[in-house]
Amino acid sequence: xxxxxxxxxxxxxxxxxxxxxxxxxxxxxxxxxxxxxxxxxxxxxxxxxxxxxxxxxxxxxxxxxxxxxxxxxxxxxxxxxxxxxxxxxxxxxxxxxxxxxxxxxxxxxxxxxxxxxxxxx
Amino acid sequence: xxxxxxxxxxxxxxxxxxxxxxxxxxxxxxxxxxxxxxxxxxxxxxxxxxxxxxxxxxxxxxxxxxxxxxxxxxxxxxxxxxxxxxxxxxxxxxxxxxxxxxxxxxxxxxxxxxxxxxxxxxxxxxxxxxxxxxxxxxxxxxxxxxxxxxxxxxxxxxxxxxxxxxxxxxxxxxxxxxxxxxxxxxxxxxxxxxxxxxxxxxxxxxxxxxxxxxxxxxxxxxxxxxxxxxxxxxxxxxxxxxxxxxxxxxxxxxxxxxxxxxxxxxxxxxxxxxxxxxxxxxxxxxxxxxxxxxxxxxxxxxxxxxxxxxxxxxxxxx
Numbered sequence: 449x450x451x452x453x454x455x456x457x458x459x460x461x462x463x464x465x466x467x468x469x470x471x472x473x474x475x476x477x478x479x480x481x482x483x484x485x486x487x488x489x490x491x492x493x494x495x496x497x498x499x500x501x502x503x504x505x506x507x508x509x510x511x512x513x514x515x516x517x518x519x520x521x522x523x524x525x526x527x528x529x530x531x532x533x534x535x536x537x538x539x540x541x542x543x544x545x546x547x548x549x550x551x552x553x554x555x556x557x558x559x560x561x562x563x564x565x566x567x568x569x
Numbered sequence: 570x571x572x573x574x575x576x577x578x579x580x581x582x583x584x585x586x587x588x589x590x591x592x593x594x595x596x597x598x599x600x601x602x603x604x605x606x607x608x609x610x611x612x613x614x615x616x617x618x619x620x621x622x623x624x625x626x627x628x629x630x631x632x633x634x635x636x637x638x639x640x641x642x643x644x645x646x647x648x649x650x651x652x653x654x655x656x657x658x659x660x661x662x663x664x665x666x667x668x669x670x671x672x673x674x675x676x677x678x679x680x681x682x683x684x685x686x687x688x689x690x691x692x693x694x695x696x697x698x699x700x701x702x703x704x705x706x707x708x709x710x711x712x713x714x715x716x717x718x719x720x721x722x723x724x725x726x727x728x729x730x731x732x733x734x735x736x737x738x739x740x741x742x743x744x745x746x747x748x749x750x751x752x753x754x755x756x757x758x759x760x761x762x763x764x765x766x767x768x769x770x771x772x773x774x775x776x777x778x779x780x781x782x783x784x785x786x787x788x789x790x791x792x793x794x795x796x797x798x799x800x801x802x803x804x805x806x807x808x809x810x811x812x813x814x815x816x817x818x819x820x821x822x823x824x825x826x827x828x829x830x831x832x833x834x835x836x837x838x839x840x841x842x843x844x845x846x847x848x849x850x851x852x853x854x855x856x857x858x859x860x861x862x863x864x865x866x867x868x869x870x871x872x873x874x875x876x877x878x879x880x881x882x883x884x885x886x887x
Contacts, residue, residue: 460678460704464685471692531673552677557684 450495450568451475455485455511456529457504461552465498465529468557469564482506486514489521496568497521501530501537509540516545525567529560597652604644612637667834668719671850675708675715682708718851721782722834725858733779733862737772737886740812741805743781748803751788760795764803773812774886775863783859786852787816787879794820795876811865811882819876828871832857856881 452474456462459480466476477492479485482503489497497515501508508530515521525547530537533551541549548563555563586596593599615636619629682704686693693701724732748762755762791801799819806813823831834854860867865883872878 458674458678460708461681463704464678464681467697468685468688471688531670531677553673553680557681558688 449473449475451477451493452496452498452564453477453479453485453488453494454498455479455482455503455508456498456500457481457502458500461500461529464557465560468561472561472565474564480504482508482511485511489515489518489524494521494524496564497524497526498529498564499526501528501532501541509544512541512544512546527563527567595651595655597648597655600651601644601648604640604648608637608640608644611640664834668715671715672712675711678708679705679712715851718855721855722851722858725779725855725862733776735774735776735863738775738777738780739770739772740780740784740814740883741766741768741770743777744784744803744805744814747781747785747788751792755792755801758792758795758799759797760792760799760801762792762801762803766803766805767807770805770807770812771885773863773883775883779859779862783856783881784814786856787814787881790852791816791818791820791879794818796820799876807885808882810885812885814881814883815878816880817872817876817878819872819874822871822875823869823877825871828869831869832867 452469454462454465454476456465456478457480462478462480466478469476477488477494479488483506485497485499486506488494499508499511499515503511506514508528512526512528515524515526522545526545527548527550528541528546529550529552531552533554538549548567550560550563582596582598582602585598586593612633616629616633619632620626623629623632682701686698686701744764744766748764752762788801788803795801795818801819802815802817804813804815832853834851857867860881860883863883865881867879867881869877869879
């Protein structure tokens with residue numbers, strides 16, 4: 449079973465996305481902030497990371513940077529799921545090696561699940 | 570180095586105007602430049618006219634100086650007002666940006682929760698369905714509260730407002746009423762509310778509806794951010810020519826680096842996110858705006874162990 453880590457501070461989104469992905473037979477872990485997410489990444493192996501950019505402790509970009517600097521985690525595909533859709537943020541995320549950048553308001557839950565499936569192919 | 574960079578930035582009129590999002594002819598910096606050129610031209614013209622019709626060069630110089638000074642003062646006043654308007658307009662757009670961001674979260678929550686409920690109906694059990702209906706309700710409530718707060722802020726930021734009526738009020742009645750309102754919620758969390766409210770305090774000049782709202786925000790924060798079995802202490806007393814309100818909680822406290830921002834719009838301390846996720850970050854800003862509207866002052870002190878103490882004063886109405 450593929451393992452997915454959701455780093456998202458909005459509990460409802462964490463829950464809706466988590467519940468839906470579990471229904472699709474993925475093993476889902478959640479972290480409310482970057483620090484918690486990085487700790488989980490250290491202790492376990494994941495196949496995909498879904499990361500929000502606006503996080504309470506360390507910013508999403510900083511978390512992304514640390515993921516890409518770490519030998520253990522640098523090859524895990526990362527999907528950015530955020531409310532910030534500025535070109536500047538998209539470019540910055542792509543430069544840091546993000547495969548998919550999704551603006552929450554533009555996607556329905558089934559569409560996000562489709563993107564997850566594609567990223568795990 | 571930083572100073573010279575600032576000067577260059579100030580001289581870059583195009584960039585300054587872009588900051589306000591205004592066209593050149595609405596931009597205070599550009600208008601200041603135009604006014605400067607106008608003053609120089611008027612000064613030269615008055616000099617030329619002066620030397621033609623007035624013989625004494627000292628009088629000519631004096632007239633030119635007076636004309637330039639008057640024009641400078643007038644243009645300075647006009648430009649300053651323009652600058653204030655431009656700043657207000659910039660702040661409004663920034664406010665709209667933040668609001669739209671704040672609204673997006675509950676809206677996405679609604680959208681995705683409905684998406685989940687619509688996935689495969691047969692596979693969602695009754696308990697889960699209930700859970701999601703409650704998420705829908707919470708998020709609709711969150712949107713309504715946010716819209717109400719925004720309307721309130723907009724009313725408070727207007728100068729004179731017919732909906733804000735100042736009258737002589739007894740603060741102790743409002744506070745005692747609010748304490749009994751919060752008691753049930755506090756009891757459910759095993760939080761004790763202790764109070765010392767003097768009953769014979771002089772009246773203050775304020776609007777009871779808005780004052781109730783300001784105090785409600787302070788008590789609500791104290792209860793919501795307190796840990797179970799915590800104690801909240803509320804007091805109201807006379808101090809010099811003011812009424813002093815104090816609320817002390819044994820909550821999570823405010824991290825040192827966040828303390829200077831807590832009365833700002835949409836600011837939420839880092840540790841607040843983990844405690845109460847649906848806060849809009851407007852409660853303390855609203856409380857501050859209300860207290861200041863009625864001539865008072867609001868501030869806070871961190872407690873040495875855990876928690877915070879919030880104070881406000883309101884002038885006694887003689």
